[in-house]
Amino acid sequence: MTRGLWRAGLVAHLAGALLAAAPRHEVSLMGATSVLPYLRAASAAFMSAHPGYRVTLAGGGSVAGLVEVSRGRVDLAVADIPPRSEWTQGVQLCHTALGRLPILFIAHQGLVTHLSATQLREILVGRIRNWSAVGGPHERIVVVSRSLASGALQVVERQLLGGQRVTSHAIVMLSNGAVFTTVRETPGAIGYVESGQPPSGVAILQVDQHRFARHDPGAWPYYAVPTLYWRCPGDRRVRDVAGYLASQPWRREFGLF
Amino acid sequence: MRDQQREKVIQSVTWGLGGIFVLLGFGLMAMVLVGAWPTLAEPHALARLLSPTWDPMRDQWGLLPFLLGTAVVTCLALAIVVPLALATGISISRMLPWSLRPQAVRLLAALTAIPSVVFGWWGLETVVPAVRILGGQAGFSLLAAAIVLALMLWPTLGFLFAEALMKVPRSYVEASAALGASDDQTLVRILIPSAWPQLMNAFLVAVARGLGETVAVQMVIGGQVAMPAGLLSPGATLTTQLLTDATLFPPGTRGHAALDAMALALLAAMGLLVRLSARWQGQP
C-alpha cells in the first residue's frame, strides 16, 4: 500500500521534472563575470514571472560572450567593452545597457587616501614608482591590473589614461576578486576593482575631488557600462529578456547605477 | 576458434585505439602549426616572436618574456626539487624499515594526486608572503612560482625516484656490500648508476610537468608581461599567458595565431624532451 503511494509520488515527480525541463522558450546568456550576481537574481525573477521561459547563464568574460553571440551560439552576451569587428566578424549587434558599474581605485592601507587624476595616471602607466612622490611613505609602488580581456582595464585605459597603456610591469590578475585580495595583502599595492560596494580592508582612493558614495553615484566619474548584446533584430523572447534585465530598479543593490 | 576470433577483435580494437591516439596527436600538432602559421609566415617572424615586448593592442607579439619565464621557473623548480626528491627516494628505498616502505610509497602516490590548484592556493597563502618578506618586493614572482612548482613536483619525482631505486636488483647491492662497500658507496656507485635510465626518465617527466603546469604557477607568478628583472620580479610563462589571453583572441585573429605560436613552442620543447629521453636511455 505504502509502496504504491511512493511509486505514484515518484512518477508524478519525474513527470513534473520533465515538464519543467522542457520550457517553450530557452534563452542563453554569456559574458562578463562582474555582473553575473545581478543577472542570476534578475533571471530568476524573470523566470518566476514568466512561466515557460528558461534563462541559462555562463561566464567566460566579455570577449568570449561577444564572439559567441556573433556566431549565434548564445542568444545574449553581456560585455563591458564595445565589440570589435575581429570578434563580431561584421555581424550587426543590437544592445541595451544594464546600467553603470563603478570602477574604484584601491590602495594598500596606510599609503595615501587621495590622488589627483594626473598622479593616478602617472602611477598606472609606470612613470611614478614610489609612493613618496605623491605624498606617501617611501615605498615602492606595485601596480595590480587585469588581463586584456577585462572590461575594467579597457575603461581605465580609455577614460583615465587617455589611451596610454597600464605599465607592462604591472602584476596581472585574472579576476576582480584577485585584484582586491592582492592589493589588500601586498604592501605598496594599488589597483582598481569594479564594485558598487566599497570593499573594506583597503583604502578607497579619492581622485581629484571625486569620492564614490552610494547615495550620490553621479559624483564619481569612472564607470564601466555592462551592456547586453544580441544579433539584430533578434526575436521577441530575446528582446523580452534583455528588456527585463535592463529595467529592474533594484539592480542598484548590485552596484549597477 | 572462438578464442582466435576474440583475439582478432581485441587486436583490432587495440590497433584502432592506437590509431586514434596517433591521429589525435598529429591532428593537434597540425592544428597548432596551421594556427600559428600567420605569425610564422610573416617577414622577420623569428625576430618579432623573440622580441621582448608583448602588447597585442599595439601589434607587438614578442614571446621572449614568456620563453624566459618558462625556462627560469622550470629550471629553478627542478634545481630545488631534484635534491629533495632524491633524498626522499633514497630514504624510502634504502633507509626506511621494510615494513613501512609500501605505506610510504602509497602516501607519495596519494600526494601526487593533489590537484595543482591546491598547491597554487597554498602558495598564495604562504609562499608569496614569505617571498615578499624575504625579498622586499611584491612576492608574486618567478621565485614563488618555482618554489610552488618544486613542491608540487616533489611527491611525483620522489615517488618515481624511489620506484627506480627499488627496482635495482638486490643482488647488485649484496655484491657491492660483499666487496666491502659502505651503504653510501653502494648508493653512489651502484644504485644511482644502475637506476640511471629510470632516474633520467623520472626527471624528464618532472621537466614535462613543470613546463606544462599552468594554474598553480599562474596563481603566484604575477602575470607581468614585461621582461622579468630578476627572480624576485613578477613574470609569466608560456602556459600562464596562454591561460590569461585565451578568451581574448577568438580563432582567426592575429592574437590567436600568437597563442598558437606559444603552444607550438611548448610542443617543440616537449618534442625535444622526448628526443633527449631516447638519447639518455641506457647511458650511465
Place this chain on the structure above:
Amino acid sequence: MAPTIRTEHLSVSYHRTPVLHQISLEAAGGEVLALIGPSGCGKSTFLRALNRLVEETPGARVEGRVYLGNMNIYAPSVDVTQLRRRVGMVFQAPNPFPFSIFDNVAYGPRLHGVTDAGELRRIVERSLQEAALWDEVRGKLRRPALTLSGGQQQRLCIARALAVDPEVLLLDEPTAALDPLSTEKIEELIANLRGRYTIVMVTHNLRQAARISDRTAFFAEGRLVEVGWTRQMFTAPQDPRTEQYLTGRYQP
C-alpha cells in the same frame, strides 16, 4: 698463507625464527670445504654469517663467535669493510654490475682507494687471469659485462671478488645457474685456487663436492650433522642421515 676460518656455537635467527643452531665448524687454511644438505638447511645462511652479510638481511640475529685466524669477526671493534675485503663472496646467480668488464673488476679496488690507472689495469688483468677469463675478454674490457655468457659472467664475478686480494672465498652454489661446460670450467678454476685461498663452498651437486672439496660438512634442519674428509664421508658416512642424503633417501 691463507687463514683458518672457524665458528664456535654459531646460531642465526630471522625475526626470532632460528635457522642455524650452535654450529661449530672449521675450514683450515687453503682447503676447500664443501657444505651440502637439503634446501633450507641453513648452509647459505652459514656462508653469509662468515662475512657478516647476514646482517644486511632485516631481522637477522647472530649469536656465537666466528674467528678469521685469531680475530673474532663479530667483535665490536671489527671494521666490516676490512673484513669483507679479506673474505670475498660469489653468489649463486652471476650478478655482474651493469657496467663494463673492466669497471666490474675494478669496483672493489676503487672502493678501497686505488685510483692509479696503471695499478687498476694491473689488478684487473691479474684478477681476470686468476679467474681464467683473461684470454676470452682481452681487448674487450670496455664491453658491458652483461654481454658475456653466463659462465663467463660467473668467472667475472670470481675475478671481481679476487681483485681485492681476499684470503677467504665464499662460494654460494656458484654453478647452480650454469651449463655443464661452464660448470666444468668453474670447478677447474676452484681446483686451481685451492691452497692460495681458504674456500667454503655451498653446493647442491654432490658429485661436485666429491670432485673438488677436501672436506665436506653435511647440514640438516639448521644443524651440523657431520663433517669429515670428503672421500671418507662419501664412502663411509658416520651418521645414518648423511647416508640417506647421499643415497637420495633423506626425508626430513
